Amino acid sequence: MGTEDQGVEAGDGPVLVPVQINVARPKQPVVARVVESRTVTNGRSNSFVRHFAIDLSGTPLAGTFRPGQAFGVLAPGLDARGRAHNVRLYSTSSPTWGEDGQGAVIATTVKRLIDERKPQRDGDDPEDHSLFLGVCSNYMCDLAVGDEVLVTGPAGKRFVLPERPESHQYLFMATGTGIAPFRGMVLDLLEGPEGPVPGEVHLVMGAPYSTDLLYHDQFLDLAERHGNFHYHQAISREHYQGRWGRYTHHVVDDNADTFADLLRDDRSLIYMCGLSGMEVGMFQCLAANGMADGYIKVPQELADVPPWEWDAETTRKRVRPSKRFLVEVY
Ligand SMILES: Cc1cc2nc3c(=O)[nH]c(=O)nc-3n(C[C@H](O)[C@H](O)[C@H](O)COP(=O)(O)OP(=O)(O)OC[C@H]3O[C@@H](n4cnc5c(N)ncnc54)[C@H](O)[C@@H]3O)c2cc1C
Known part of the structure; x- marks a missing residue:
């Protein structure tokens, strides 16, 4: 049985929680x-x-x-x-x-x-x-x-919480069913048997319409009960909270001061899950707001180009998230 119960050593990133994998394989479901x-x-x-x-x-x-x-x-x-x-x-x-x-x-x-x-x-x-x-x-x-x-x-063993969750702060970014892992992670961080983690936990949920928000009431309730949990919504195809056409990175861009404080902490982690298109905007946003350090590696060919003018194809192929920026897009 191919189990994996070593924490993943991530170089300059966090040591991730040890997990088991492939306990039941497709031939023996x-x-x-x-x-x-x-x-x-x-x-x-x-x-x-x-x-x-x-x-x-x-x-x-x-x-x-x-x-x-x-x-x-x-x-x-x-x-x-x-x-x-x-x-x-x-x-x-x-x-x-x-x-x-x-x-x-x-x-x-x-x-x-x-x-x-x-x-x-x-x-x-x-x-x-x-x-x-x-x-x-x-x-x-x-x-x-x-x-x-x-x-x-x-x-999967590379998109999990750190082994010492209480030592970190978090920015979770989801679109659509990419919210699934973050429902579990947020519950682990806030409602676990050891009590809530002390750091800040931000969740940005992106959806085309507000009716597409998933687990909305549950996240509102968690935000009400936990002062360190912040639930943001980015709605792209309707007016919502007075804004039109917001994608997940716009929440970070619009609140750059708050997120700069969070991301400046070298124990902070970014997790992103959902549509693959989410990455480019966030890479640009981090670079445009001076938040790239520790999270993305910008190639030489983009270094002198204003981030919001980065070509999407080059950005997708050549900008690399670091081990503190965990991505699962599908
Ligand atoms: C790590 C990981 C986690 C995931 N987690 C979730 C999750 O939490 N929730 C979730 O809902 N999904 C999740 N997915 C996606 C999920 O695995 C399936 O891919 C998804 O549900 C579609 O599978 P399906 O069998 O319904 O579609 P399929 O029958 O596999 O159809 C999809 C395929 O059909 C083809 N196709 C698509 N559209 C059309 C079209 N219009 N005309 C003709 N052909 C087309 C494409 O080749 C496409 O790849 C995850 C994927 C990964 C890799």
């Missing part, structure tokens, strides 16, 4: 049972996102997941080539103690992939615009409480 499936958007939204919890009791996966790790789901049936579907990964949105206090029930935040069919490769019919339904996300969202599901994991 465990059978879990769905115990909860509820809509988790903020009112009536155009996207369908569910808080989906499974019970792993009695399986070797019970108690093995840490926030930031993912579990795999094997959807039944065959793909277009007649083979069993590949595993799809879903970040756990639960704290270390799970949804049940024991780590046996873990949740994720799953979004139905729904679209019109578009050509993906040479030979695909460009006129085919029939309904496209993602295999695994729709399978999961269709399941009912009591149904069985085949699960693998844990996956």
Whole structure:
């Protein structure tokens, strides 16, 4: 069994919490049972996102997941080539103690992939615009409480909290279901058995419409109860809090003084999860506000260009986050 229980030494970055990985591989998945499936958007939204919890009791996966790790789901049936579907990964949105206090029930935040069919490769019919339904996300969202599901994991060891969470301060940036790991991490940091961490914890959640905010009430409640937790929203396609067209990095740019104070502390960490497009704006924002030090490495070819004029392609390919800037985009 390929378990990994060494903390990840990250050079000039934090030592990350030790985790287990690959306790159940795709050839030997465990059978879990769905115990909860509820809509988790903020009112009536155009996207369908569910808080989906499974019970792993009695399986070797019970108690093995840490926030930031993912579990795999094997959807039944065959793909277009007649083979069993590949595993799809879903970040756990639960704290270390799970949804049940024991780590046996873990949740994720799953979004139905729904679209019109578009050509993906040479030979695909460009006129085919029939309904496209993602295999695994729709399978999961269709399941009912009591149904069985085949699960693998844990996956991932580089996007987890530090081993000594109380020694750090945090900026979490999410779009869409990228919020999943941060629900778990924020709960670990604020509501853990050892009491809340002393440092500041900022969460920036980005969504196209305010109805797409996920776990909104839960984060509002946590912010109400914990003075060191700050919950910010960036809404890109509607007026929200008097602003139009805000992406996650705009929250940092608009509150540069607050975030400069936070990020100047060499124990501060940035975590980013969600759409890959998030990175470029944040890289530019850090450089434009003099906050790049310790978080990103700017290549020579961009060093003399004003950050807001950086070419997106070059920025994406050549600017490198440091070990204090942990990124998981998909
Ligand atoms: C580490 C990690 C964590 C993740 N965590 C989460 C999570 O917490 N929540 C979550 O919802 N997802 C998460 N994902 C994404 C998840 O793994 C799946 O990729 C997602 O749910 C889509 O899977 P699916 O089987 O529904 O879609 P699939 O059936 O796999 O369809 C997606 C694929 O179909 C093709 N396609 C897409 N659109 C079209 C179209 N319009 N026409 C034709 N073909 C198209 C593309 O090739 C695309 O890759 C995570 C991914 C990773 C890597």
